[in-house]
Amino acid sequence: xxxxxxxxxxxxxxxxxxxxxxxxxxxxxxxxxxxxxxxxxxxxxxxxxxxxxxxxxxxxxxxxxxxxxxxxxxxxxxxxxxxxxxxxxxxxxxxxxxxxxxxxxxxxxxxxxxxxxxxxxxxxxxxxxxxxxxxxxxxxxxxxxxxxxxxxxxxxxxxxxxxxxxxxxxxxxxxxxxxxxxxxxxxxxxxxxxxxxxxxxxxxxxxxxxxxxxxxxxxxxxxxxxxxxxxxxxxxxxxxxxxxxxxxxxxxxxxxxxxxxxxxxxxxxxxxxxxxxxxxxxxxxxxxxxxxxxxxxxxxxxxxxxxxxxxxxxxxxxxxxxxxxxxxxxxxxxxxxxxxxxxxxxxxxxxxxxxxxxxxxxxxxxxxxxxxxxxxxxxxxxxxxxxxxxxxxxxxxxxxxxxxxxxxxxxxxxxxxxxxxxxxxxxxxxxxxxxxxxxxxxxxxx
Ligand code: PHE
Numbered sequence: 001x002x003x004x005x006x007x008x009x010x011x012x013x014x015x016x017x018x019x020x021x022x023x024x025x026x027x028x029x030x031x032x033x034x035x036x037x038x039x040x041x042x043x044x045x046x047x048x049x050x051x052x053x054x055x056x057x058x059x060x061x062x063x064x065x066x067x068x069x070x071x072x073x074x075x076x077x078x079x080x081x082x083x084x085x086x087x088x089x090x091x092x093x094x095x096x097x098x099x100x101x102x103x104x105x106x107x108x109x110x111x112x113x114x115x116x117x118x119x120x121x122x123x124x125x126x127x128x129x130x131x132x133x134x135x136x137x138x139x140x141x142x143x144x145x146x147x148x149x150x151x152x153x154x155x156x157x158x159x160x161x162x163x164x165x166x167x168x169x170x171x172x173x174x175x176x177x178x179x180x181x182x183x184x185x186x187x188x189x190x191x192x193x194x195x196x197x198x199x200x201x202x203x204x205x206x207x208x209x210x211x212x213x214x215x216x217x218x219x220x221x222x223x224x225x226x227x228x229x230x231x232x233x234x235x236x237x238x239x240x241x242x243x244x245x246x247x248x249x250x251x252x253x254x255x256x257x258x259x260x261x262x263x264x265x266x267x268x269x270x271x272x273x274x275x276x277x278x279x280x281x282x283x284x285x286x287x288x289x290x291x292x293x294x295x296x297x298x299x300x301x302x303x304x305x306x307x308x309x310x311x312x313x314x315x316x317x318x319x320x321x322x323x324x325x326x327x328x329x330x331x332x333x334x335x336x337x338x339x340x341x342x343x344x345x346x347x348x349x350x351x352x353x354x355x356x357x358x359x360x361x362x363x364x365x366x367x368x369x370x371x372x373x374x375x376x377x378x379x380x381x382x383x384x385x386x387x388x389x390x391x392x393x394x395x396x397x398x399x400x401x402x403x404x405x406x407x408x409x410x411x412x413x414x415x416x417x418x419x420x421x422x423x424x425x426x427x428x429x430x431x432x433x434x435x436x437x438x439x440x441x442x443x444x445x446x
Contacts, residue, residue, distance in 0.1 A: 005070055006164040008240050013169040015253060017322070018228075018237050020172035022258040023179070024319030025107055026226035028312050029287055030383075031262040032269040034222050035203060036280035038215045044266070045206035046219040051255055054435065055223045057427045058391055059234055059251040061398040061407065066238025067247070068410045072330040073232035076239065080402055089393050093232030094330050096386045098346075100231065101323045102353035103378045105156070108316035109148035109358075110288060111309050113138065118295070118305035126296040135289045140362030149354055152313075156320040157347040160328055161340050164240050168321055175314045182311040183264050189304055190268045190275075190294075199274030203266050217443035220436075221383035227258055230387035230394065233322040236329055244414040248424075284376065287312075324350070385444065392436040399429035 008014040035043045069076025074090035117123065122134060139145055159167045190196060224230045238247075269287060272294040273280050282290060295305035324346055331342035356364060360374035369377040398407060404425030411418045418424070 006240055007242055009165050009169055011245060011250075013165070013173055014237070014241060014245065015250060016176050017168050017172040017318070018234070018250070018254050019257045020176050020315075020318030021228045021233050021237065021322030022226060022254055022319070023176075023261045024226075024315045025104060025111075025312070026222070026319070027258065027262040028265040028315055029107060029111075029284075030225060030379075031222060032266050033284055033286050034218055035266055035270065036273070036286055037283060038218055039207070039210050040202040040270075040280075041204050041206035042208060042210045043215055043219055044203065044263070045208070046211065046216055047222060047262075048259070050216075050219050050223045051227070051259055053427065054220070054391070054432055055227050055229065056251055056255050057424055057432060058229050058395065059227060059255060060248050060411070060424065061394065061428060062229065062234040063238035063241065063247045063251060064407045064410050065394070065398070065402075066235040067241045067243070067245075068407075069235075070239050072239075072333045073235050073326060074330055075333060076235060077397070081397075084401070086393075086397050086401065089390060089397065090232060090330070092386070092390050092393075093230075093235075094327055096231050096382055096390065097233070097323045097326045098349060098353055099378055099386070100225075100382045101320060101327075101350045103357040103375050104316065104320060104323065105149045105152050105350060105354050106145065106358045106375060107284075108152045108313060108320060109145055109150075110139065111312045111316060112152055113144070113148040114288065114292075114309040115306050115313060118292075118302050118309060121302055123292045123296050123305055124302060126292055128293060131289050131292045131296070134292070135285055136361075139358075140365070142359075142363060145358045145361070146355065149358055150351055152316070152320070153347050153351050153354075155317060156324050157343045159317075159321050160324045161343045163339060168325065171321065172318050175318055179311050179314050182307055183261065183268070186268050186304065186308055186311070187264055189298065190272045193272060193275040193294075193298070195275040195277075196271035199271035199280075200267070202274065202280075203270040213439075213443055217384060217439055220388055220439050220443075221380075224387035224391060225383040226262060227255060228319070228322060230389075230391040231323070232326045236326045237322065239329075244416075246416045247411050248416075248418050248420065385440070388436055388440055392433060392440065395428055395432040395436065399425070399433065404428055 065076055069079045071079060073093045074087045077087040077090055126134065159171045228234055269291060270280060273290055276294055276297060278290050278293065292305060295301035327346040328339060328342045331337060331346060332339055357375040357378060365373060367374060372380060408418060408421050
């Protein structure tokens with residue numbers, strides 16, 4: 001329904017909500033998994049480079065598009081460039097959002113159920129075989145994971161229904177600090193484990209001779225996924241921004257916090273894995289099988305385990321909110337529906353789309369797409385292909401269609417100075433499109 005556009009209440013509220021969007025399963029589940037699979041420090045190094053060269057510049061661009069267009073992700077492009085079909089970027093973003101949230105809610109549902117499993121003492125004496133057994137019998141159960149997934153979607157929708165200030169901003173400003181406290185507690189626990197140092201080095205020390213295209217592609221997808229780029233979440237949050245916010249500075253703060261939390265998660269998980277002589281490259285189940293073993297072996301492990309999954313669920317929730325918000329904001333304007341009705345419909349769609357991902361760990365485990373189980377396929381499709389592709393189109397739009405000169409006018413409203421505008425515009429016009437096109441084409445061909 002049309003009305004004055006909602007706005008963030010405060011700058012802190014905006015930063016918390018956007019950091020909340022950025023920090024999620026991507027940092028605590030996907031990042032350590034990717035580091036584990038691609039051999040440690042080298043991944044971290046490439047990841048850092050890509051954040052600097054691609055992540056931060058694109059975040060500045062996306063926030064600027066959002067604030068300029070003051071609308072949902074389809075209309076922002078129409079408003080800025082009415083004559084050309086660039087709004088299709090927005091449509092692609094909404095579709096990608098639905099796909100991401102469909103598998104995101106599955107993993108987040110697992111995380112919710114693990115809070116319960118730890119609190120009920122299920123892992124108290126889990127040995128390696130048992131932890132695996134607990135995980136696989138749970139995820140292959142025909143309806144239990146669906147139940148937890150649905151619960152997670154309901155929680156997400158309940159917050160989105162309440163709107164920007166009373167829903168999203170309030171939830172983020174309360175939940176994010178709680179998450180930071182929990183993280184530091186766990187960090188202390190993990191680093192004081194005997195033998196943690198080996199893992200610490202493995203994680204932090206880059207072996208540059210190990211760089212290959214697969215690692216670069218993986219790190220690129222991870223940057224997009226983790227910074228919530230290429231899907232309209234940042235554009236949408238930017239559209240609730242008031243004119244006096246300093247966009248480049250905010251982008252730097254948000255990206256640094258996101259990176260910081262990914263590194264913290266790595267520092268919690270990887271040294272613990274090494275301290276217990278476990279395997280870091282086990283893929284998506286890493287934190288659901290390996291970590292419980294760590295918790296089972298330490299004093300008060302139940303408590304730390306429950307806390308860890310509480311933390312993961314909170315982080316996932318504030319991200320899922322931002323994904324659902326993109327879809328809801330668009331549905332609401334385009335189909336002229338209330339926020340409530342749009343949220344319910346979007347949530348329902350997400351649940352339906354998520355069913356095959358959930359079942360791919362059980363009944364549907366024989367059904368492979370390009371050799372991947374369904375859940376891993378949609379993860380790959382969205383993070384490695386769709387997000388960077390939309391990022392590439394957005395960079396072309398910013399660099400060549402709307403032009404950096406016009407972005408500058410929007411960025412420098414109210415006396416904000418953008419000192420790095422020159423290098424930013426070179427990155428947007430040349431480096432970002434070329435690098436993205438190269439990595440995408442060669443990575444997918446390989
Ligand atoms: N950034 C979120 C995470 O790391 C996931 C996400 C992707 C959120 C895309 C919004 C858009 O978990």
